[in-house]
Amino acid sequence: MLGLLPIVALGFFLGMRHATDADHVIAVSTIVARHRSLSHAALIGALWGVGHTLTILAVGSGIVLFGWVIPVRVGLSMEFSVGLMLILLGVFNLTGLWRWLTTVSPALAAHSHGGMVHSHAHSHGDYIHTHPHGHGPESHPHDPQRTPLAWFDTHFRQLGVYQAIRPLIVGLVHGLAGSAAIALLVLTTIRDPRWAIAYLLVFGIGTIAGMMLITGALMLPFTLSGGRFARLNSGLRVASGLVSVGFGLFLVYQIGFVNGLLTSHPQWTPR
Numbered sequence: 423m424l425g426l427l428p429i430v431a432l433g434f435f436l437g438m439r440h441a442t443d444a445d446h447v448i449a450v451s452t453i454v455a456r457h458r459s460l461s462h463a464a465l466i467g468a469l470w471g472v473g474h475t476l477t478i479l480a481v482g483s484g485i486v487l488f489g490w491v492i493p494v495r496v497g498l499s500m501e502f503s504v505g506l507m508l509i510l511l512g513v514f515n516l517t518g519l520w521r522w523l524t525t526v527s528p529a530l531a532a533h534s535h536g537g538m539v540h541s542h543a544h545s546h547g548d549y550i551h552t553h554p555h556g557h558g559p560e561s562h563p564h565d566p567q568r569t570p571l572a573w574f575d576t577h578f579r580q581l582g583v584y585q586a587i588r589p590l591i592v593g594l595v596h597g598l599a600g601s602a603a604i605a606l607l608v609l610t611t612i613r614d615p616r617w618a619i620a621y622l623l624v625f626g627i628g629t630i631a632g633m634m635l636i637t638g639a640l641m642l643p644f645t646l647s648g649g650r651f652a653r654l655n656s657g658l659r660v661a662s663g664l665v666s667v668g669f670g671l672f673l674v675y676q677i678g679f680v681n682g683l684l685t686s687h688p689q690w691t692p693r
Contacts (some may be wrong), residue, residue, distance in 0.1 A: 426617045433621045437628025440600070441471070441636055445504055445669065449592050450633065451640050452511040452666045455659040460641050466589045467637030468630055473593025475626025479619075481601035486609060486618045492602050494690045498683040501599045501690075505677060507592060508670030515663030603692035
């Protein structure tokens with residue numbers, strides 16, 4: 423039993439290292455790009471880690487305790503979902519691309535600033551849309567609060583769900599993709615199911631700690647550029663979105679065609 427203690431303790435540091443995987447870092451970078459404080463970034467990292475740990479414990483415990491065998495296509499689908507998630511997160515960040523372009527080059531958004539009615543893309547917070555309007559007094563044809571994001575802000579932000587649900591779900595999806603490999607690795611090292619579950623739990627705690635550190639580090643350039651360098655801040659958001667979409671497309675191609683999920687000959691090795 424004493425020999426197992428160092429192995430379980432090692433799980434904490436392996437969990438911290440696991441948090442540095444490229445797909446994990448890219449995913450959280452797209453989320454922290456919309457925030458401006460280190461405390462919010464650390465909370466995002468913690469929520470991501472909690473979601474990741476919940477899935478690792480649920481699926482890993484099933485493999486350790488009940489001998490679940492994950493079919494090839496199911497395993498590939500779990501990893502495929504990470505690629506789709508990265509694409510989705512990147513698209514969310516890139517929805518602010520037009521606003522960034524108009525800040526960098528005002529000529530791209532040439533329009534009248536008088537009372538004349540015209541049409542161009544404009545935003546209410548994070549919500550960007552287009553409709554005819556003017557810039558004169560009383561010239562906006564609808565209440566800014568009557569937008570989809572304003573409705574969600576009003577009904578969910580005070581409950582904390584609005585800000586917490588995205589990193590939690592992203593963590594759940596990422597944990598789903600890596601749970602099989604982690605559980606199988608534990609089984610080859612620790613034969614006692616109780617110690618194996620303890621290892622998974624400590625591993626998850628290490629992942630939470632590691633992701634909190636990573637999100638704090640990722641937040642620094644956004645925090646430093648948010649005040650006096652608004653254009654740079656917008657550029658960082660767009661860059662994180664592009665990287666997320668690009669890496670997501672790479673994973674989709676790798677898993678869908680190279681590993682064969684979307685073909686008739688799938689091949690999967692948990693990793």
